[in-house]
Every structure is written in structure tokens, then in C-alpha cells.
Amino acid sequence: MTDGAVAGVDLPRLRELNSLTIVRALRDHPPSTVTELSQRTGLSRPAVDLIAQNLVADGWATVIEAGTSSAVGRPARRYQFRSTAGYVLGVDVGVHKVLALVADLNGEVLHSHRAAVAADADPQARLAALDEAIEECLTATKKKPADVWAVTIGVTGPVDSSGRTSLFTPLPGWDQVDLPAHLAGRFSCPIIVENDCKLAALAERWKGAASDASDVIYVLAGMRIGAGLILDGVLRRGYGGAAGEIGALKQVRWLAAPSHLENCPGVPASVSPDDAAAWVFEAARHGDRAAKTAVSRYVKDLAVGAAALVLALDPQVVIYGGGFSRSADLVLAPLTAELQRLCLRVPEVRASTLGADSVALGAIRLALNELDNRLFSTTLSSPAAPTVR
Amino acid sequence: MTDGAVAGVDLPRLRELNSLTIVRALRDHPPSTVTELSQRTGLSRPAVDLIAQNLVADGWATVIEAGTSSAVGRPARRYQFRSTAGYVLGVDVGVHKVLALVADLNGEVLHSHRAAVAADADPQARLAALDEAIEECLTATKKKPADVWAVTIGVTGPVDSSGRTSLFTPLPGWDQVDLPAHLAGRFSCPIIVENDCKLAALAERWKGAASDASDVIYVLAGMRIGAGLILDGVLRRGYGGAAGEIGALKQVRWLAAPSHLENCPGVPASVSPDDAAAWVFEAARHGDRAAKTAVSRYVKDLAVGAAALVLALDPQVVIYGGGFSRSADLVLAPLTAELQRLCLRVPEVRASTLGADSVALGAIRLALNELDNRLFSTTLSSPAAPTVR
DNA sequence: GGCGAATATGAAGAAGTGTTGACAAACTTC
DNA sequence: GAAGTTTGTCAACACTTCTTCATATTCGCC
Numbered sequence: 001m002t003d004g005a006v007a008g009v010d011l012p013r014l015r016e017l018n019s020l021t022i023v024r025a026l027r028d029h030p031p032s033t034v035t036e037l038s039q040r041t042g043l044s045r046p047a048v049d050l051i052a053q054n055l056v057a058d059g060w061a062t063v064i065e066a067g068t069s070s071a072v073g074r075p076a077r078r079y080q081f082r083s084t085a086g087y088v089l090g091v092d093v094g095v096h097k098v099l100a101l102v103a104d105l106n107g108e109v110l111h112s113h114r115a116a117v118a119a120d121a122d123p124q125a126r127l128a129a130l131d132e133a134i135e136e137c138l139t140a141t142k143k144k145p146a147d148v149w150a151v152t153i154g155v156t157g158p159v160d161s162s163g164r165t166s167l168f169t170p171l172p173g174w175d176q177v178d179l180p181a182h183l184a185g186r187f188s189c190p191i192i193v194e195n196d197c198k199l200a201a202l203a204e205r206w207k208g209a210a211s212d213a214s215d216v217i218y219v220l221a222g223m224r225i226g227a228g229l230i231l232d233g234v235l236r237r238g239y240g241g242a243a244g245e246i247g248a249l250k251q252v253r254w255l256a257a258p259s260h261l262e263n264c265p266g267v268p269a270s271v272s273p274d275d276a277a278a279w280v281f282e283a284a285r286h287g288d289r290a291a292k293t294a295v296s297r298y299v300k301d302l303a304v305g306a307a308a309l310v311l312a313l314d315p316q317v318v319i320y321g322g323g324f325s326r327s328a329d330l331v332l333a334p335l336t337a338e339l340q341r342l343c344l345r346v347p348e349v350r351a352s353t354l355g356a357d358s359v360a361l362g363a364i365r366l367a368l369n370e371l372d373n374r375l376f377s378t379t380l381s382s383p384a385a386p387t388v389r
Numbered sequence: 390m391t392d393g394a395v396a397g398v399d400l401p402r403l404r405e406l407n408s409l410t411i412v413r414a415l416r417d418h419p420p421s422t423v424t425e426l427s428q429r430t431g432l433s434r435p436a437v438d439l440i441a442q443n444l445v446a447d448g449w450a451t452v453i454e455a456g457t458s459s460a461v462g463r464p465a466r467r468y469q470f471r472s473t474a475g476y477v478l479g480v481d482v483g484v485h486k487v488l489a490l491v492a493d494l495n496g497e498v499l500h501s502h503r504a505a506v507a508a509d510a511d512p513q514a515r516l517a518a519l520d521e522a523i524e525e526c527l528t529a530t531k532k533k534p535a536d537v538w539a540v541t542i543g544v545t546g547p548v549d550s551s552g553r554t555s556l557f558t559p560l561p562g563w564d565q566v567d568l569p570a571h572l573a574g575r576f577s578c579p580i581i582v583e584n585d586c587k588l589a590a591l592a593e594r595w596k597g598a599a600s601d602a603s604d605v606i607y608v609l610a611g612m613r614i615g616a617g618l619i620l621d622g623v624l625r626r627g628y629g630g631a632a633g634e635i636g637a638l639k640q641v642r643w644l645a646a647p648s649h650l651e652n653c654p655g656v657p658a659s660v661s662p663d664d665a666a667a668w669v670f671e672a673a674r675h676g677d678r679a680a681k682t683a684v685s686r687y688v689k690d691l692a693v694g695a696a697a698l699v700l701a702l703d704p705q706v707v708i709y710g711g712g713f714s715r716s717a718d719l720v721l722a723p724l725t726a727e728l729q730r731l732c733l734r735v736p737e738v739r740a741s742t743l744g745a746d747s748v749a750l751g752a753i754r755l756a757l758n759e760l761d762n763r764l765f766s767t768t769l770s771s772p773a774a775p776t777v778r
Numbered sequence: 779g780g781c782g783a784a785t786a787t788g789a790a791g792a793a794g795t796g797t798t799g800a801c802a803a804a805c806t807t808c
Numbered sequence: 809g810a811a812g813t814t815t816g817t818c819a820a821c822a823c824t825t826c827t828t829c830a831t832a833t834t835c836g837c838c
Contacts (some may be wrong), residue, residue: 006413008432009398009406010796011823017398018824024395035786043397044826049787073785074833158703158733167733215628229701236620238703239604240734246700248733251640251693304640311635312618312701314547314627344547344556344637345629400794400825407796424815433797438816455804455815462814463804 015051018043020376022051023060026081027106031064033076052079059085083108086149088371089137090363092196093130093155095119095170096274100133101360102141105149107206107368111140112360119274123173127182145186150367152192153179154199154359156224158242163193167242170224190370194237196220197244199362200352201228202235204319206365208354215315217347219306221331222323223262223277225254227309235366246305257301264294281327299331303338310343321352328352404440407432409765411440412449415470416495420453422465441468448474472497475538477760478526479752481585482519482544484508484559485663489522490749491530494538496595496757500529501749508663512562516571534575539756541581542568543588543748545613547631552582556631559613579759583626585609586633588751589741590617591624593708595754597743604704606736608695610720611712612651612666614643616698624755635694646690653683670716688720692727699732710741717741 009017018041025040026032034052038045055061056079064078083106092099098115113136115129130153138145157169163180180191201210201218210216216230227244229236236243247254261277266288271279283291306318320328320335328351336349354361398406407430414429415421421429426437444450451471455464472495481488487504502525504518519542527534546558552569569580590599590607599605605619616633618625625632636643650666655677660668672680695707709717709724717740725738743750 006410006430008410008430008436008796009403010432014398014403014795014824021395021397033786041395041397043399045786046788046827047397047825050824072783072835074787074835076786213628227701231620231625232623234621236702239602239705239736240703242700242703242734244701245703245733246697249693249696249700249731252697304638307638308635308641308697309701311631311638312616312633312698313625314629314631314634316628342638344634345631347628398825403795403824422815434815435798435817436796439795460814461806461812463806463816465815 018047019051019055022048022055023081023376026055026061026079027083029081031078031080033078035076037079055079081106086371087141087143087147088364088367089134089148089151090199090360090365090367091130091133091151091153092199092357092359092363093126093153093171094196094359095156098126098129098133099357099360100130100137101357101364102137102143103364103368105368105371107364109361109364111137112357113137113140120172123171123177126171126174127177146188148187148189150190150192150371151183151187152194152199152363152367152370153183154194154196154363155179156196156226158240158245159193159195160241163191165193190367190374192366192370194363194366195226195228195241195244196359197226198228198235198237199360199366200321200354200358201230201319201362202365202369203354203358203362204321204352205230205233206361208358209319209350209352210317213316215313216317216319217306217309217313217315218319218321218352219302219309220322221302221320221325223258223274225257225302225305225322227305229309229313229315231313231315244309246308249305249308252305252308253301254305257298260294260297260301264290266290277324278327281324281330284330285327295327295330296334299334300338302331303335303342306335307339307342310339310347314345315347317348317350319350319352321354321358323356325352325355407436408440408444411437411444412470412765415444415450415468416472418470420467420469422467424465426468444468470495475760476530476532476536477753477756478523478537478540479588479749479754479756480519480522480540480542481588481748481752482515482542482560483585483748484545487515487518487522488746488749489519489526490746490753491526491532492753492757494757494760496753498750498753500526501746502526502529509561512560512566515560515563516566535577537576537578539579539581539760540572540576541583541588541752541756541759542572543583543585543752544568545585545615547629547634548582548584549630552580554582579756579763581755581759583752583755584615584617584630584633585748586615587617587624587626588749588755589710589743589747590619590708590751591754591758592743592747592751593710593741594619594622595750597747598708598739598741599706602705604702605706605708606695606698606702606704607708607710607741608691608698609711610691610709610714612647612663614646614691614694614711616694618698618702618704620702620704633698635697638694638697641694641697642690643694646687649683649686649690653679655679666713667715670713670719673719674716684716684719685723688723689727691720692724692731695724696728696731699728699736703734704736706737706739708739708741710743710747712745714741714744 021041034049038048061079062082083104090101101112103109113133115133117129157165158167169175179193183191197220204210214233218228220226261280264280267276280291284295340346410430423437427434450468453467455466472493479490490501492498502522504522506518546554547556558564568582572580586609593599603622607617609615618633650669653669656665669680673684729735
């Protein structure tokens with residue numbers, strides 16, 4: 001409840017704080033004039049001017065000299081956040097693929113690469129695919145590892161404080177993999193490993209279906225069901241990183257739910273087990289009776305866990321995402337109805353708008369958040385020391 | 390994700406920030422010398438000296454002139470947070486009683502008063518008891534309503550943003566009661582209504598069994614079971630104030646759980662229904678077979694909901710509190726065992742140390758938190774305008 | 779094409795805040 | 809009583825921001 005050491009602010013620190021303020025005011029905005037920044041921050045024009053010049057000297061901002069302007073009066077010089085000062089990597093290590101993204105400090109994705117992996121691939125093979133995907137992203141964008149300021153990797157299963165998925169993982173042999181150690185040799189920046197559902201939740205809140213909400217439950221629906229929680233605008237990991245793992249409770253039927261789709265009668269033998277669910281959804285869409293029943297049962301089971309989360313946390317929005325979100329048209333209405341039956345106060349239910357990229361995008365967002373905390377909370381300084389979480 | 394308007398810091402604001410820093414450094418510490426404050430805040434001695442004198446002039450601190458000192462050197466003047474500058478009221482409106490507490494700005498409880506109420510009393514009677522309890526606390530401590538800077542009232546059931554328990558309440562007619570309106574005439578300070586479980590959780594984290602933890606699930610166990618959630622050190626209300634209401638899910642057997650105790654065979658007819666649970670616990674403690682079974686079943690049902698919360702949020706500690714916490718000796722071990730069976734990562738399970746006062750104490754804490762936010766976040770100013778939450 | 783209005787830039791002076799260093803005051807210890 | 813130590817106070821200094829004014833550049837209008 002107490003801070004213990006509360007730090008006073010002296011003059012140099014004041015300048016630092018205001019520099020941070022200007023950087024924040026520069027980000028997430030189009031190139032701005034000194035006057036605009038002055039209005040945005042409440043600081044006087046000369047103060048902003050001085051700070052902006054220093055930011056340019058330190059590489060945090062670039063100048064756009066006055067061009068032709070449409071307004072009356074002398075055209076203003078504009079300052080712009082130098083989003084190319086550093087880059088971040090976001091990677092989604094899935095069962096069938098590894099997807100890597102490079103983005104600049106604005107979160108603009110510059111390049112992506114997808115490497116296919118066999119579901120039963122051993123850790124070595126999967127790590128090789130990871131290395132390949134990262135390597136391809138770097139060479140395609142002509143970046144060196146030193147240009148990367150943070151890396152986030154999304155994996156399935158709860159991630160502990162050492163970056164391992166020791167409690168549970170569907171990837172064979174993966175519980176022994178130490179991802180930060182694997183990458184530490186190549187990158188000297190922060191390397192973060194995080195649960196895929198949590199990352200997807202971040203992505204939806206960033207530029208997806210939940211961008212207007214601060215209390216979000218993201219349900220990742222696929223052959224495995226998981227959840228990510230955002231409360232008061234912040235991703236909640238839980239004390240041991242296992243928040244959202246409601247599926248482990250037997251009374252909540254998340255473990256069994258996908259079997260309704262897998263074992264649905266009428267699925268042709270030619271359809272592989274991996275594609276069975278998609279087939280069932282498609283069949284249900286065309287009125288197949290057995291398929292409709294299977295979907296209905298699936299939704300009923302899904303709803304129990306979602307209701308438990310909703311009742312526990314009372315969110316504003318529930319996002320239905322993951323591989324099955326393509327079938328949101330079949331699921332959203334009955335899911336909402338079930339929640340209405342089970343919950344006290346029913347949140348909005350929406351379909352994911354980011355689809356398959358959400359995990360990697362969320363990884364980008366988490367990497368940027370980490371940088372924010374490191375660079376902007378204390379002082380403006382370039383890439384931080386390597387750390388693991 | 391963005392702040393929108395990020396405020397720059399000018400010189401007067403700098404002084405304000407440092408004044409706040411000094412006030413914070415003064416609170417939660419014994420009377421301090423300027424040198425101590427200087428070390429604690431990193432500010433220079435003259436700066437602290439000046440600020441401290443201003444704080445005294447504004448009524449936020451008092452001076453203790455140098456007495457005889459045991460150390461070498463000139464004895465130092467000491468400054469002390471003036472905790473008697475204002476007071477807060479915390480009230481617990483329960484089924485059988487209304488308990489009111491007055492505390493100073495340090496959270497030191499000065500007086501408490503308990504007014505008995507019949508379980509089936511109508512809102513008028515209950516409000517009269519509330520008024521009586523508050524009145525008694527004020528007269529006993531010789532305070533006027535104007536001395537009260539914040540009031541918090543704890544009630545059963547989820548509290549919406551208008552301070553009403555419209556979704557559910559066990560108190561007859563209480564869903565129509567507008568507590569802020571009822572008190573607004575007498576107090577011009579912030580009046581907050583909050584769910585009792587949430588307040589009890591706050592109390593346990595403040596000075597109870599969870600004072601070392603930042604991620605806490607508090608389970609209030611009585612004839613009605615509820616929960617309060619503290620995540621990252623902050624009480625979470627949920628978007629609509631209904632966080633923690635996992636008991637509403639049928640698969641979670643919290644609604645039915647107490648019936649095992651109520652309907653336990655062997656309870657003498659002389660024991661009133663209200664005391665049945667206590668009798669069963671006592672009988673179980675002495676080896677009564679039926680009572681032990683009842684307790685065991687109760688714990689099993691309780692554990693399902695607790696497990697759902699634990700899996701959803703992955704807390705560090707679960708606090709077992711409420712009326713039944715006196716029987717923690719019988720419950721803690723089997724509850725822990727059940728959680729071990731049901732959960733992925735098992736948190737510590739502890740018994741409440743505050744007992745029956747926890748709700749009113751939590752109300753005090755929430756009132757103080759509200760004051761903190763109002764007075765200390767923006768600027769140092771005396772009692773704020775009346776508001777409702 | 780010239781003029782005025784509007785906006786941006788730049789520089790100087792003023793005000794406010796924190797820091798450093800010095801010194802007297804007050805107390806303990808030898 | 810002298811030395812040593814800590815405190816309270818003061819003045820000089822450094823730094824940051826604010827205010828104000830003069831200057832520069834551009835557009836629109838005559």
C-alpha cells in the first residue's frame with residue numbers, strides 16, 4: 001500500500017519528465033508542430049521547442065522542415081517520433097506453424113514470415129523453424145539483431161516467471177525448452193515469453209475488436225480453449241502467470257467441448273482430424289442436423305467457462321477469437337444467449353477481428369509495452385540490458 | 390492505451406509534486422526530522438525544510454519542537470503528519486447489525502458503534518440504525534459532519550455505479566435504497582457504497598492475513614458466500630461492479646453449500662436456524678459423524694467456486710473469511726486439499742485475522758484510498774466536492 | 779504587384795524551484 | 809571548558825519554465 005521510497009523531483013529530473021511527456025505526445029500522433037505540442041502538453045512554446053531540439057539530437061525525433069501549407073500564416077516545422085530508432089520482434093509458436101513479425105516502435109508491421117512445422121515436431125525442429133522465421137524477418141527488412149530492442153514469443157500453456165511452460169504444453173518436449181536462453185546469444189535485448197491467449201487479448205485491445213474497452217475477456221477457441229484477461233486496461237498474468245486457465249476445472253467443460261466437433265457423426269473419412277471442426281461448422285451452416293447439434297453442444301460447454309470468467313471478473317466485453325472465430329456467425333448468438341442465462345450482468349460478445357495473426361500481433365504489443373516501461377518510466381535511454389520474464 | 394492529454398510539469402506543479410512527496414514520506418512513518426525526510430525523498434535539506442514549513446502552515450503537518458535527544462549533535466525538530474486534519478467513516482450494513490467506525494487519516498480507529506437490526510427489518514428501520522450508529526460515532530468522538538472527509542458503506546450484493554444493489558440483495562426492500570442520496574444531506578464529502586466482500590478483502594490486505602500479498606482472493610464464507618478480488622494490489626470491481634460473483638453460476642455450488650450445514654441431521658430443535666452452522670462446526674470439532682460429513686460437503690462445494698476463481702486469476706493467497714472463519718481450523722486443511730486437486734497452481738490458503746470487523750475496516754480503507762486519489766493525485770486540497778460511486 | 783493578417787521563430791528578461799556551501803546554534807562527549 | 813557532531817538558516821548559484829517582444833514567412837485580398 002505504501003511506496004517505501006518516494007522520490008522527489010529536482011530540476012534535471014523535471015526536464016526528463018517533460019521530455020518524456022513530449023515523446024508521448026509525439027507518439028500516436030501525426031507529425032506535430034511546436035504549437036500543437038505546446039497545446040497538447042500545457043507546456044509553453046519555448047520549452048517545447050528546446051526539448052524537441054534535444055530529442056532530435058538524441059535520435060528520438062526527426063524534423064520535417066516546413067513545406068507548403070494549406071493554412072494561412074507561416075508554415076510550421078514539424079516534429080515526428082522516430083519510430084525507426086528501434087524495432088521489435090513478435091513470434092507466435094503454434095502447433096502447426098511459427099509466425100514471426102517485425103515492427104517499428106510505432107507498432108507498424110514491416111514484414112512477416114510463416115514457417116510450417118509438423119504438429120509432432122520435436123523441440124529442435126520447432127526451434128529451428130523459430131530461428132528461420134526470425135532470420136527471414138531480419139534479412140528481409142535489412143536489420144541486425146542489435147536493431148531489435150525487444151522480443152516477445154507466444155506459446156501455448158501457462159508461462160512461469162522463468163519463461164517456461166512447465167505446468168502444461170501441448171507441444172511435445174516443449175516443457176523443457178528455455179526460450180530466453182535459446183535467444184539470449186543472438187539478442188541482448190529483453191526477451192519475453194508469454195501465453196498465446198494473453199497475447200491475443202492484448203492484440204484485440206490494441207487494434208482489434210476490443211479497442212474501446214478496458215475490461216476484456218478474450219476467449220481463444222480452437223481444439224484447445226484458453227482465455228486472456230485485460231482488467232483496467234492492463235493484461236493480468238496472475239501471481240504465477242496462470243491467470244485465465246479456467247479450463248482446467250472439470251466442472252467447466254472446456255477440455256471436453258471440442259470433442260463434440262471432432263466426434264460429430266457424418267464427418268467424411270477423407271477429412272483429416274485437424275479439419276473436422278471446420279467441416280462441422282460448414283455443415284451446420286448448410287443445415288446438417290448432426291452438425292448443428294454438435295455446434296450447439298460445443299457452444300453450451302464453451303459458455304460455462306466463459307460464464308465463470310464473466311461472473312468472476314464482470315468485464316465489459318467478451319471476445320470470441322482463435323481458430324474457430326471464422327465460425328463466429330454460428331457461435332455468437334447462441335453464446336450470448338447462454339451467457340444471458342448463466343450470468344448476472346451480461347457483457348457484450350464480439351468476434352475477433354484479427355484472426356490468425358492476433359497472437360503474433362499481441363507479441364508485438366507486449367514487446368512495445370515492455371519498452372515503454374523500460375525507456376519511458378525512468379529516463380529516456382536506448383536499448384536496455386538483457387532480461388528475462 | 391494512450392493518455393490522450395499528457396500534462397507537462399511546470400514549476401508550481403513541481404512544488405506541488407514535491408509537497409505530495411513529503412506528505413507521503415511523512416505518513417506511515419513516526420515523526421521525522423528534516424534530515425530523515427531529505428534522505429527518504431532524495432530532496433535537499435533546505436528544500437524539504439521549506440516545504441515542511443508550508444505543510445505546517447496549511448494544516449497538513451504539525452511540529453514537535455526539539456526535546457531532549459539521545460544522539461549526539463543538536464536535537465532536531467520533528468514533523469508529523471497531522472492525521473487529525475480529517476476523519477473518515479466506515480460502515481458495515483449487515484443482515485443482523487449495523488457497525489460504524491470512525492478513523493483518522495492514519496486509519497486509526499477512534500470509536501466504533503454497533504446497532505442491532507432484525508434480519509427482516511424494512512429499509513426505514515435499517516436506515517435508522519445506520520443513522521444511529523453514525524450519529525453515536527460522531528458524538529462520542531466530538532466530531533461534526535464537516536470533519537468527515539469521506540464515508541464508505543458496505544452492503545451485501547453487487548453494487549452498481551450509482552451505489553445501488555439493484556442486481557441482488559438479501560436485505561428486504563434494500564434494492565430500492567439510494568444510500569448516497571440518504572446521506573448527501575448530512576455529509577458533503579464523497580459517499581461510497583461498496584460490496585461487503587470487496588471491502589473485507591481490502592481490510593485483509595491492509596492489516597490482516599494478506600498484508601504481504603498483492604494478488605488476493607478473499608472468500609467471505611457465511612450463510613451466503615461471496616468473494617472479493619485484489620489484483621496487482623488494487624481492488625477490482627469489474628466493469629459493472631459485479632466482479633467476484635462467481636456464486637451465481639450453478640455449476641459452482643456456492644448457493645447450495647450452506648444448506649449442508651443448515652440441514653445437518655442431529656441439530657437440536659432448540660438451536661435457531663441462524664446458529665445451526667456454528668453448532669455443526671462445534672459438533673464436528675467433537676467428532677460428531679453427521680456434522681463432520683456436513684462440514685466436508687460444505688468445504689467440497691466451497692472449493693469448487695474457490696477453484697474457479699483461483700484458476701481464473703492465479704492469486705498468491707486465498708483468504709478464508711466471513712462469519713464461518715471462526716471454524717477455519719476445520720476448513721483450511723480440507724479446502725487446501727480440494728484446491729490442490731482442482732487447480733493447476735495452488736495458492737496459499739489462510740484464515741482471516743480480522744473476523745467480524747473486516748467489512749467496516751475495509752470501508753475505512755476504501756474511504757482513505759478515495760481521499761488519497763482525490764487529495765494526493767492532483768493537488769493538496771482539503772475535502773473534495775460531494776460525489777457518488 | 780503591394781499590403782495587411784495570421785502564424786511561426788527566436789531571443790531576452792523575469793519568476794520560481796532546487797542545490798550547494800558556509801556558518802552559527804545547540805547538544806553530547808571527553 | 810574544548811572538541812566534535814548535528815541541526816537550522818542563509819546566501820549564492822544553477823536550472824527550467826514562463827512571459828514578452830521583435831522578426832520572419834506565408835497567404836489572401838485589394
